Amino acid sequence: MTEPTATTTTATTTTASAPHPLTPAALEGVRVVEMGQLIAGPFCGKTLGDFGAQVIKIEATGAGDPLRNWRLLKNGTSVWWQVQSRNKKSVALDLRQQEAQDIARKLIAEADVLIENFRPGTLEGWGMSPDELHKLNPGLIILRISGYGQTGPYRDLPGFGVIGEAMGGLRHLTAEPGRVPVRVGVSMGDTLAALHGAIGVLMALYHRKAHGGKGQVIDVALHEAVFNCMESLIPEYSAFGAVREAAGSALPGIAPSNAYPCKDGWVLVAGNGDSIFKRLMTTIGRDDLGEAPDLASNAGRVARITEIDAAIAVWTTSRTVQEVMDALGAARVPAGKVYTARDICEDPHYKARDMLLTQQTRDGYSVTVPGVIPKMSGTPGTVRSSAPGLGDDTDAVLAEAGLTSEQITLLRSKGVIQ
Missing domain, CATH: 3.30.1540.10 (formyl-coa transferase, domain 3)
Known part of the structure; x- marks a missing residue:
């Protein structure tokens, strides 16, 4: 299938039709394979993609990433998807099949970064352990985001962002005193893990360039990403035996x-x-x-x-x-x-800072989305393409990887690709 025309939105404008700024991308030339779904892994991929990385998202055949159907839908697809998956290409593979796993390895062999947020052991079950992948691609940087990390007694337990928020200490504090702990309102545990993962990827890329070209594994646990942001929680307990409690909207110990x-x-x-x-x-x-x-x-x-x-x-x-x-x-x-x-959409400061962009979707409608941060003077982030439909880029990516049109047609007939 042909790749849909991508509409460019820049981080220096609030319209999707403005010209692309002639500035270099900070991560231009970095190739990322994203195998995660929902929030933590894909948010990291989005962050890298906003700054120029080429992100190839591998999705399951059938329904694809479940985020496509989360919260409010327009034309059958979540508007959240339009933010989370911009600047990405979608390749649909049935990874239960050996031929699909072989395709994934082929893509990973040419990648700089692999992002995955499956339960520990999933990659290994597909014959794609870090050791095996590093034999294939010694410089590969593998980001693994999971509920509890790749080691430890809880490694095999299922874990979502909300569980990470609870174990990381955040949920105990997000309440009025004596009342039920409440959500922050967004998926904070997933987002913090994604941002820690992005930092890890950037450090690993720098180390690879400066110290011999070897890749490494980055192990991010959801609860540890939350825990890392808990300020003086543990030192206060260590020094004084003080257990910080919920304080509603107040900032305990800081007044007013x-x-x-x-x-x-x-x-x-x-x-x-x-x-x-x-x-x-x-x-x-x-x-x-x-x-x-x-x-x-x-x-x-x-x-x-x-x-x-x-x-x-x-x-x-x-x-x-x-x-x-x-x-x-x-x-x-x-x-x-x-x-x-x-309030945000009507606020002049948000508009002046280019934090509200109008993005043209591949379904043909326009939607306002958050702008790109951080603001960089020399290599600003951009929205180069809108979020893909499931498998939109399968043919183009596989052809670039060396497969012929006949091979692609055969794989589709077998249900290996979509």
Whole structure:
């Protein structure tokens, strides 16, 4: 089948029809085979693809990556898919068949990076252990993302991002005191694992280039990626026996930093710097607190946080969110409204920073998607192609790998490819 025409969206514009900037891609020439599905592995692939890596996504024949059917669908495909799978090519293989496994090996043999987020042992069951793949491609960098890692007593247990958030210590803290732990609202465990994986891939690429060309295995566990972001949780337990507990919207031990009610919503206020606290108290008409000697430092404010929070809430409750934002902005006190999707799409700062891009899908409609980060002056990320349909690129990729049209037709007739 022919490859659909890819629409280019740049990270320097908010429309899909603007010209492609003539700037080099940071990862141009890096070839990635992505064998993962859903979130963690594919988010890593998306990150590398945004900065120029050629990402070939191997999907199962039939339905493909389950993310295609997650959450809200348009024309039968998730709009989430349009973000997660941009800058990728889709090759559909039935990896239960030996011939499909042989094709996968052929693609991996020419790759710089392999991404997989299967349960440990899955690759080995297909005859694709790291040792076997490194015999085939000594420079291959293999990123393995799993619930509990490739070793340890829990390695064979199934693990999703939510489980990683629980074991990593995050879920214990995301609640109001005494109430049920809640989701962050997005798949934070998967995303953190993907970002740690991307960092690992970049370090391994650098090491391979600087120190002899050998590849290596990167082992990322979902819970460890979450745990790595838990700040002082363990040192505090080690030094003081203190078990940090849920604190709702407050930042324990840092004062004042909390969410405060307004007439029409909530505002987050971070008045925890010494000089910021004084300006905040002046703004709300409480110079008595701003000038109190025992509140000049954070330790004193923590001791009286209930009183301080109450004073701030009295002031915010009688005002709208915008009135609070205007007053605190003028006083140079960090504050922020709680944004919804509508707020983000209407916000001028998001637009000015090119964080809202209009992407033309292969189904023919336009959809607004998040822009590319981080912002890089010399090698900015771009959206070079829209998300593929299942198997859109199978023929083109296999032809590039050396298969003839007759061989491709035969493989399709056997159900090896789609």
